[in-house]
Amino acid sequence: MTTRLEHINISVPDARATAEVLGTLFGWETRWEGDTPGKGYSVHVGTGDSYIALYSPGHAMSDHRPKKYTQYGGLNHIGLTVDDLDAAEAKVRAAGYMPHLHADYEPGRRFYFDGPDGVEYEIVSYA
Known part of the structure; x- marks a missing residue:
């Protein structure tokens, strides 16, 4: 069995804006974008083999960001x-x-x- 990483999904304030930056920096293309359940919006940006799914929820979220390398699952x-x-x-x-x-x-x-x-x-x- 061969396994490879296809994507990761992260929440961001503005999926389109973040996708534009990542596309410019890394030469990536938008593979898909569209509405998500709960009035959110998602953009998948990357290559034909893998991508980052950028998710902007349709509701307010906390901007509290835990320090990196200090919690499990972070x-x-x-x-x-x-x-x-x-x-x-x-x-x-x-x-x-x-x-x-x-x-x-x-x-x-x-x-x-x-x-x-x-x-x-x-x-x-x-x-």
Whole structure:
């Protein structure tokens, strides 16, 4: 049996706006978007193999964000691979986000940045 990750689903204030940023940064396309039960809206942005489902509920939500790495089941970061880490970092900086936690390790190099809606992304290259 082969298993692969197809998608993750996260709640954001504005699914369309976040999808636009992620599409610009990573060259992703919107795979699907539309209304969801309860007057919410969802945008699936990514590649043909995997995507992030961005969900904006049709009601007010708490903006309390637990600290990362402090609770079970919390979202710590989303890891993405790229072919050219330097080019990816330049795009992230040009979009106004500040890369941090740069590291070279076996088998690759990486950096992190806090993107739209406070979600942290790890960008790694194995090239």
